[in-house]
Amino acid sequence: MKRFVNYTNFSGFGGCNYAFLAKESAFNFSRQSVVNLKNVTELPMVADWAIGNMTCEEAGKNSSDYACKSSNSKCYEPNNGSGYRCSCLEGYQGNPYLVQGCQDIDECELGKCPHDCRNTNGNYTCLCPKGYRGDGENCSPGESLILKLVAGISMAIIILLLVAFLLYWEHKRRSFNKMKQKFFLKNGGTLLQEKLHARGRSPESVKIFTSFELRKATNDFNNSMIVGQGGFGTVYKGLLPDNSIVAIKKSKNVDPNQVEQFINEVIVLSQVNHRNVVRLLGCCLETEVPLLVYEFISNGTLSSHIHNQARARFLSWDIRLKIAAEAAGVLSYLHSAAATPIIHRDVKSDNILLDHSFTAKVSDFGASRLVPLDHTQLSTVVQGTLGYLDPEYMQTNQLTEKSDVYSFGVVLLELLTGRRAIIFDKPEDEKNLAYFFFLEQIIEVARLAQGCLNVKGEERPSMKEVAMELEGLRHGGKHSWAQTDQCKAEEMESLLGVDGGYNGISIDGYGDSTSVGFDSLRSHVDLPMSGGR
Template sequence: MCRHDCVNTDGDFECTCPKGYRGNGRVDGEGCRRGEPLLLKIFAGSALGVIILLLSACLIYLELKRRRSNKAKEEHFHRNGGMMLLEKLADRERSPDMVKIFTSTELQKATNDFNNDMIIGQGGFGTVYKGLLQDNTLVAVKKSKRVDPNQTEQFINEVLVLSQVNHRNVVRLLGCCFETEVPLLVYEFVDNGTLSSHIHNQSKGGCLIDWDMRLRIAAETAGVLSYLHSSAATPIIHRDVKSDNILVDHNFTAKVADFGASRLVPVDHTQLSTMVQGTFGYLDPEYMQTNQLTEKSDVYSFGVVLLELLTGRGAICFDKPEEEKNLSYFFLSMLKQDRILEIVDDGILIVGDDKNRESQIMEVAKIAKRCLYVRGEDRPSMKEVAMELEGLRLGGKHAWARNGDDGEETESLLRDRLNEFVGNGDGYSNTTIGYDSIRDQVNLLPTMGGLGR
């Protein structure tokens, strides 16, 4: 039986549905039900087509964006010196695997897209961010301040220098990244700030460090410089030794940082002709006059760091009277008048009747004086300085030079300690300050020469 129209056929019948309906029309079948309007079909088909087009356009856009991003990363890689690094590693017959190449995505995630809240240091050459890698390793990411093709070689230089340094008192380089607009360096995270912050800014979160800590930090830093000068595969001159570039960990262990200005010294050279670079107040006066960089330039800068540890003063203090602005000059003047204890930091003279401490302080002052001689050839080597400071730490005054039955034994002990200290390493720079011109500091040289040698 049909619900609507019925058409008889030979021995059977067929049911039909009215216009606009569909089905078999039978009462005992699916009957007739209203069909979808043609307009709705057209709309549905068009909508589906538009959706497909939009999805296709999105996929094409994302693919083009990915390709542009990859092309930009490739351009950054070349401009930032990625190929230069690989070539120099090859020239030195060193494996590229010795320097980990991070992706920009890894470091963006680690630093929360370089969020300002992650900044832990800023300086003349860039910003340092605290980061957390996927394996929960804390790192410090150094991001250059601006794109400067002239700094590419300096960036690669820092990577090369640190890739060959393996010393427990050097901030360890974990890798670098060339894919960003400005190059990035990734270091181990040192959690207690700079030496400068602890001896100059105790009111801003720095900790008061006693004499024993200061003497140990001085000995550790001297050990690093001795290692760089005489024990590294290729001798290295740091060229920017200062308290801002000495970090300390939670145990107040020294970690020398910022090798961007460092120079590798060819085996057959004792000096290099370079443009004067460094921080006023720490710059070797002989280097400033001759442009001849030697290992003794680091010795001079280290001498200024010793003065900071002794006095708690900055290398350059513009808020002091004229005769006290330059710490090196003021120290030498007070030493000549035998008034050193008057300018020693109060924090290390708490125990007034500690004669051993006073004796150590005077010995360190004498070492500093020798480091500050105007002529480099008159200064001791960093190995000699490291041995003297380590000798003081062991409780002796020039312990290796004592007379007596135990002299050879003591000397042997010191040399063993020094070899361990400077020869077998195991595995945020603030804005440069100074005089308005180099001439201002060079003008002090005649006076300083009269105080030194």
């Protein structure tokens, strides 16, 4: 026992002494200890002990006397003496000196594993969640989980983008459908349905093409597909899915008056069935400007042949007569044989197309009018092409079938002479073919040619006589027949109320023409066709 107070230096001191057993590191002596120890009843003490004086190996040989009774215990030898002691194995707790004294510790209940804990005898297993890796207590995402996360996020983004695209597409589709409906109304779709209904015909009797079909047929209206172009618009060559070649007429712009003409042409052509009329296959009303789809006529217009020297040489007299007869037959059919009589109102060489065998096909019925059976004439706004217009129609506004007859007469003159209906850069007395055509001169030249071709030489004129006759015809104004033609011109001027030269009208010389309405003259450019309508 250690003495904390040395009494050798005190004399005559009779105080009390304290004695106790305690762990040295658990008690620190101070002046207050004397006072405080009065109230202390317990102090920590370490007692080092052991069982017997044998080692663990020696004790284990005698199982009956061996103190470590629990199967989950172990023997160990103290460091400071002989003998042995017992303790529970790691993972067990309790009294190792009893048979069932050491019981398993449930580490999972102690919260040692924050994830997947599985208790075992004397131990436990700690696992990371699926997709993670580590010792169970410290887990981090595994590569497969990262890949799954990336894949999941990517899929979510793709789904969001897909949903956004579908919503955008649906919005565009609805907007496009609204736009098509707007164009359908603007381009006279309702008017077409009303007129078809008024005539007792189903709307399905006129084929309605979609804009997609016609864009595909013309390679999105590519310039390489253009076969004709003019002031009113453009004609494209197109290829339909059934490999049939068509001509698609696309206007540049359409005002309300032109919409009515467009619908009128659809109505007229949809009820005309004649081999010499350009067949209307259908129309498209869902584009910004309406489109007409015709059969494709490959050889261009009559005008492009008559007024082109290289092409005119292929128009023999027989072919010219054939073209004239076929065109006349169409007009006769329209006037007399159609279910409802039709006045074309714009007969001209530009509106007569030719196929590869020079078969005539009358086209462009935009200005045409249906004539009720109980009417012989109609009061209309004057419309047509300058040079072909009936002067009586221009004066009275009364449209009759004879107005087509006059226009066809001008076409016949073009076939005979090769001259245009109007040429503005000619002298005043040569501008209008219809006014200054000297029929008598042509007859006289034909008679002179017949005389030259007499079989008997003595019946033929001499070249002096031939020369004198032709020279006289050249100065036709001095002959009586010339005066007759001048009177005819004056009569026309009186009907028209304008001079025969049409001064003040400006037209470029590209095979174009001028339309007339009431008292005013409106210039426009017609389409010089090299293909079809």
